[in-house]
Amino acid sequence: EAGVVQSPRYKIIEKKQPVAFWCNPISGHNTLYWYRQNLGQGPELLIRYENEEAVDDSQLPKDRFSAERLKGVDSTLKIQPAELGDSAVYLCASSLEGLNTGELFFGEGSRLTVL
């Protein structure tokens, strides 16, 4: 069974440019998460979807970040415009029926460098 797939793996952009990340969760997983991980830190939740509905986006910087999950499967996270402080790894995760056993399945992440 395929795991969580993310692309691109690496992205280097200049500040003020836009960038988008794509995530394909594990088939059948209705809950999808976007986390941001700064160097030497743990992942921090940005947004959580239950099917196509964003049920927790309280930590998403809405002035420049946006996300969507069309048809309740794939998801895209966008940053426009990017700032230097956005350099981080953006992790997508999925789980079945929310969180009952503490287990999320993570992708390998998209590493963003903003110059």
Next chain:
Amino acid sequence: GQSLEQPSEVTAVEGAIVQINCTYQTSGFYGLSWYQQHDGGAPTFLSYNALDGLEETGRFSSFLSRSDSYGYLLLQELQMKDSASYFCALDTGRRALTFGSGTRLQVQP
């Protein structure tokens, strides 16, 4: 809010046993998870404690004490491939996890 504290680094030798501690502050939670992450890789699930006590999964065990706001991950028979970062994470019922800042484990030969 919630906060979790872990040691930033731990060093141990191959074949030894190492314990990684996690203390937390929260008004309520459902369980404590542990994840392993190799450099450049995805965090992968190791263990989950919903109840107080010890959970054993092969060479890895995890412990939770709600009364002490404390948990730990125990790694036995350390191998070089266990060199990685280890994160504790609280399941606070928001159907998402709040992660600690991680402990970098270095296994030496």
